[in-house]
Amino acid sequence: MIRASVVLFGFRRADLLRSSLGDLNGIGPMRVHVVLDGAPTHSPEIQKEVSRCRQVLQRAWSALDIVPHVAEENLGCRGRVLTGLDEVFQTEKEAIILEDDIRAGPDFFHLCNQGLELLQKNEQVGSICGTALQGIHRKIRAPVFLSLYTGSWGWATWADRWQKFRADNLKLNVLNQAEPPQWLKMEKSEWLFWQNRIGLAHSGQLDSWAYPWQAFCWQMGWFTLRPSANLTRNLG
Numbered sequence: 429m430i431r432a433s434v435v436l437f438g439f440r441r442a443d444l445l446r447s448s449l450g451d452l453n454g455i456g457p458m459r460v461h462v463v464l465d466g467a468p469t470h471s472p473e474i475q476k477e478v479s480r481c482r483q484v485l486q487r488a489w490s491a492l493d494i495v496p497h498v499a500e501e502n503l504g505c506r507g508r509v510l511t512g513l514d515e516v517f518q519t520e521k522e523a524i525i526l527e528d529d530i531r532a533g534p535d536f537f538h539l540c541n542q543g544l545e546l547l548q549k550n551e552q553v554g555s556i557c558g559t560a561l562q563g564i565h566r567k568i569r570a571p572v573f574l575s576l577y578t579g580s581w582g583w584a585t586w587a588d589r590w591q592k593f594r595a596d597n598l599k600l601n602v603l604n605q606a607e608p609p610q611w612l613k614m615e616k617s618e619w620l621f622w623q624n625r626i627g628l629a630h631s632g633q634l635d636s637w638a639y640p641w642q643a644f645c646w647q648m649g650w651f652t653l654r655p656s657a658n659l660t661r662n663l664g
Contacts, residue, residue: 433523458493505636514590517591522585527581543653555579560658575653600626609647
């Protein structure tokens with residue numbers, strides 16, 4: 429049984445949204461917050477695709493308690509994830525988060541459920557992720573480990589972590605550090621790469637919520653619980 433509520437993000441791909449909900453329905457009873465972005469006003473074709481996604485929610489899913497979060501305007505990837513999770517965490521203390529093109533099996537949900545329960549009070553952990561880092565199986569023999577890196581292809585977190593991130597209001601003071609935080613034990617060349625990517629997202633040149641979230645996790649000294657083998661897959 430999936431104890432934590434699930435958040436499913438969608439936009440304009442009705443087939444992927446439908447198959448995602450079908451997969452979740454097959455796993456068993458759960459609450460699913462479906463977060464949909466609005467359509468841009470300049471594209472009638474995208475408006476039709478967005479409308480098809482909303483029609484998917486009208487179907488009855490026997491095992492799912494669907495909670496819709498439907499935006500009336502187009503907020504973009506970063507904006508809709510930020511506002512969508514804000515809405516979800518008004519009522520949920522924790523959540524497992526998916527996008528419509530991410531497929532996850534029982535092992536992923538088991539990891540998230542266990543991690544959310546056991547690590548809730550661990551102030552060193554900010555999130556749980558279902559994807560493995562490339563080549564990590566050659567270094568890590570344990571099934572799970574604490575990583576410096578977050579992940580967005582199937583993940584989970586708690587309301588209190590997310591709300592701290594949002595209270596920072598994307599200030600991301602860690603970006604001002606010429607050297608990486610000492611606890612990261614990161615080479616300066618890698619730090620400069622991350623500073624560049626996070627900086628682009630911070631300024632709005634890159635439509636991403638994930639880079640600011642990564643920066644804030646480093647700012648807070650948070651690790652991510654990750655598996656040593658992939659528990660999710662991205663359909664693209």
